[in-house]
Amino acid sequence: MESFIEIQTIQNIVYIGSSVLFILGIKMLGKEATAVKGNYFSALAMFAAVAITCLGLEIDLKIVIGGVVLGALIGSFIAVKVKMTAIPEMVALFNGFGGFATFLIAWSQFYKLDNSGLENTLIMLTIYIGGITFSGSLIAYGKLSEKLKLGKGSWITNILISFFYLSMPALIFVIAEPALGQILSIPPAYFSIFLALTLIAGIGFVMPIGGGDMPVVISLLNSLSGIAAAFAGLLLLNNVLIVAGSLVGASGLILTMIMAKAMNRSIGNILFVGYASASSSVAGKQEGEVKPISAQDAYLILENASSVLIVPGYGMAVAQAQHVVREMGELLEENGTEVKYGIHPVAGRMPGHMNVLLAEANVSYDLLAEPGDVNPSIDSIDVAIVIGANDVVNPSATEEPGSPIYGMPIIEVHNAKTVFVLKRSMSSGFAGVENPLFFKENTRMLFGDAKESIGQVVAEFKD
Amino acid sequence: METYILLGFVLLLSIFLGLELIAKVPSTLHTPLMSGANAISGIALVGALMLTAGSHLQGWLAFLAILFASINVFGGYLVTNRMLSMFKKK
Numbered sequence: 045m046e047s048f049i050e051i052q053t054i055q056n057i058v059y060i061g062s063s064v065l066f067i068l069g070i071k072m073l074g075k076e077a078t079a080v081k082g083n084y085f086s087a088l089a090m091f092a093a094v095a096i097t098c099l100g101l102e103i104d105l106k107i108v109i110g111g112v113v114l115g116a117l118i119g120s121f122i123a124v125k126v127k128m129t130a131i132p133e134m135v136a137l138f139n140g141f142g143g144f145a146t147f148l149i150a151w152s153q154f155y156k157l158d159n160s161g162l163e164n165t166l167i168m169l170t171i172y173i174g175g176i177t178f179s180g181s182l183i184a185y186g187k188l189s190e191k192l193k194l195g196k197g198s199w200i201t202n203i204l205i206s207f208f209y210l211s212m213p214a215l216i217f218v219i220a221e222p223a224l225g226q227i228l229s230i231p232p233a234y235f236s237i238f239l240a241l242t243l244i245a246g247i248g249f250v251m252p253i254g255g256g257d258m259p260v261v262i263s264l265l266n267s268l269s270g271i272a273a274a275f276a277g278l279l280l281l282n283n284v285l286i287v288a289g290s291l292v293g294a295s296g297l298i299l300t301m302i303m304a305k306a307m308n309r310s311i312g313n314i315l316f317v318g319y320a321s322a323s324s325s326v327a328g329k330q331e332g333e334v335k336p337i338s339a340q341d342a343y344l345i346l347e348n349a350s351s352v353l354i355v356p357g358y359g360m361a362v363a364q365a366q367h368v369v370r371e372m373g374e375l376l377e378e379n380g381t382e383v384k385y386g387i388h389p390v391a392g393r394m395p396g397h398m399n400v401l402l403a404e405a406n407v408s409y410d411l412l413a414e415p416g417d418v419n420p421s422i423d424s425i426d427v428a429i430v431i432g433a434n435d436v437v438n439p440s441a442t443e444e445p446g447s448p449i450y451g452m453p454i455i456e457v458h459n460a461k462t463v464f465v466l467k468r469s470m471s472s473g474f475a476g477v478e479n480p481l482f483f484k485e486n487t488r489m490l491f492g493d494a495k496e497s498i499g500q501v502v503a504e505f506k507d
Numbered sequence: 508m509e510t511y512i513l514l515g516f517v518l519l520l521s522i523f524l525g526l527e528l529i530a531k532v533p534s535t536l537h538t539p540l541m542s543g544a545n546a547i548s549g550i551a552l553v554g555a556l557m558l559t560a561g562s563h564l565q566g567w568l569a570f571l572a573i574l575f576a577s578i579n580v581f582g583g584y585l586v587t588n589r590m591l592s593m594f595k596k597k
Contacts, residue, residue, distance in 0.1 A: 066547060067524065073543045074532040080591045083543050087584045090550065094580075097553045103560040107570045111555075115577020122578075123585035128593075134586065135542050138549075138579050145551040145576035152558050152568040162511060266541055269548040274521075276554045278514055286514055287521045288550040294525025295544040299537060389534055396537025403593040409535050 051100050058096040059284035065089030066288045070295060076409065093284045128404040129361050132394040133188035136181045136262055139269050143177025146170055146272040147242075153279055154235065161222050166279040168218045172211070172242050174272040179246030181265050187250075188258060188393055196252040204248035211245030214238055253315065255358075256435065258393045260303045260314045267296025299395050306389035308441075308452040334470070337488035339500035342464055346501065349426035349462075351382040353418060355455050356398050357391045359432010359467070363494040366405040369431060372498050373407065375505040385411050386418045386428075386455045388436035415455045428460035430481075431494050432467070438479045449477055463487045466494045539590050546583025552576035 066089045072082025101108060119138075126134045150170035153159070159167065186192030194201060217224075218238050253261050270292025277285025304311045346352065354373065360366060373383045385407065387398045399412060422428070430437050439458045440447035457463050458481050465487060481487055490497050532540055555572035559565065 067528070070525065070540075070544065070547065071528045073540050074529045074536060076533060076535060076594065079536055079539055079543075079594070080588070083539075083546075083584065083587050083591060086543060086547055090547070090552075090580060090584070093550065093553050094556065097556045101556060103556075103558055103569050104566070107560065107566060108556065108573060111570050111573030112552075112577045115574045115579075116581040119578040119580065119582030120585055123582040123589065126586065128590075131538065131542070131586070131590070134582075135538075135545055138542075138582050138586075139545050141575040142545065142548040142551055142579040142583075145549075145555055145572045145579065148568045148572035148575070149551060149554045149558060152565050152572070155562065155565055156559075162508075263541065266545055266548070270544065273548050273551045273554070274518055276551060278511065278518065280554050280557050281510060281514065282554060282557065283514065283517055285550055285554050286518050288547050290518050290521030291525040291528075292544045292548045294522045295529045295540060298526060298529050298532070299541055302532075302534075302537070387534060389537070394538060395541055396534055396539070399535045400538045400590060400593075403535075403590075403595070406593075406595065409594055412535060414534055 055096050055100060056283070058092055059282070062089040062093040062096075063284050063287040065092070066284075066291060070291050089288075093288075128400055129364060130189065131400055132258065132262065132392070132397060133185045135394065136184040136188055136265065139262070139265055140178045140181025140185065142269045143174045143181060143265075143272055145174075146269070146276045147174035147178055149276050150174060150279060151239065163279065164222050165219045166275060168215060168238070170272055170275040170279055171239065172215050173268055173275060175239070175242035176246040176249060177265055177268045177272055179243045180250040180261075181246075181269075183247050183250040184258065184261055184265060187253075187255060188262075194251065195254060201248075201251045204244065204251050206248070207241065208245040208248035211241050214241050249315075255393060256390075257307075257314050259390050259395050259397070260300055260307070260311065262394050263296050263299035263303055264311070264315075265296075267293050267300060270294075270296055303390055303395055306453060308449075334482055334489050335487065337464065337490055339490065339497055340504060342488070342490055342497075343501050343504035345462060346376065346381070346427060347379060347505075349376075349381055351384075351425050351427075352376055353384050353386050353422070353425045353428045353457070353460065354431065355386045355388070355391075355428060355433050355437055355457055356402070356431045357388075357433025357436060358393060358397075359434075359494055361392055361397065361401055361432075363432060365431060365495040365498055366401040366407075368495055368498045368502060370402065370405040370407050372502050372505070373411075375502060379505070383411065384413050384418065386415065386457075387412050388415055388433070388455055391433055391436050415453055419456050419459075422456050422459045423461075425460040426462060428457035428463045430457055430463065430465045431498070434467075434479055435477065437481055438477060439481050439484075440477060440479070443480070447477060457481065458484050458486070461486065464490055466490045466492075466497050468493065535594065539587055539594075542583060542590060543587040546580060546587055549576050549580030549583055552580055 274289030
């Protein structure tokens, strides 16, 4: 008995040390100069916490070694093999796995015989948050990897949404059950139903949310996986789970708020309403004609430009055009042109998506600027090149009070001297809102696959 | 009960600390921060290791929890590191 207490004391001291390392790690992860070190700190913290926990194992060592080794192999394999363009869905997938682990922990704790009312509450909350994180993340994964095409409006989606709303009273019921059970003597079968309902609810939660809103959803699910871990920590009376889980919860929450602000919408509006179909009433009044341009002509204009702003969007990721974009940027710089990249926070499918792609293509990160930095001087830019971005450069956001995206901060490329828009076709963006940018006097449309179009410009430069 | 109040206090303070620490993250680091935080949420692995395996079902639950948390931990840290190594200033 004495040695048991000693082990627990040692564990708790190591947990405190590892909590400190997690805190330092996540702080350093938030600054460019220290980010790599921060990640090492947090990995070290994880290693220490896991290693010391193994001292007090109550489960079969075979289960532990089997699980860890298999998990390490699978996780490492995915992490090493994944293409940078597939990072959003991979983050969603890993996030779901973390949530699933907490879901299973709470499930297992349910079978402990002497659970108090408070423990029961914590078990149900952990199951709920972890389960929603798991199945919600899997749906996010399906949407991001474009394997899942189902969205808002389909009857299947509507049924799933109703399960999500049904799950909330169910949660209250299972929390209140220990008290109710004594009066009503409810059979224990409700627990299995609750497990299933939670998982279906997570599907219904994410299913109606569209691709363009994914940055918000991923951040939120990220936050939820942390909160679930923190609740599991309360359940198991483990302080490092609480600290680490809360830090993740907080960082996910911050990202969620940054993303929502960049869309000028509330989190509730993004999750539960989506863009209203009001856009159809605004549409149809577009006047003027679209002016196409060839890659050769685009090259001639670019050759004489003294400043160029490149604004990438999800289309760049789809076309895998980041490398050829970097090549064009370098050729322009060699030609004496000042090149900047304007990155909108919600461009792409996850927070910082464009930054990762351009970093992969070796674009120096000091060339990347945020809307607030480029907008004030944008009228001195000779050419703004929009690559597969749409809503984030839509002037309706500043000019048309009736537009669904009115008020959203955008990169105001329409104020540049010339705008090139690279686009596959004339379809509207995710929000389904017409983009008057395409009809502006100073806009030229370069139709086709972004990678091919820029490749042609690059070829012209080399000739 | 007192333990829970104390731990609940730790939880709240940690959330506030987290909010303060990351409030001004540059957009370049949004993805690495998210993926790094994601790896940290694999701390559920510690919880999974604390489980007991009384019944057959509980043994399986523990195994699966360890497996999925490990995927999260190893995959999360590796991919964050891979991503961060690409961020360069020339």
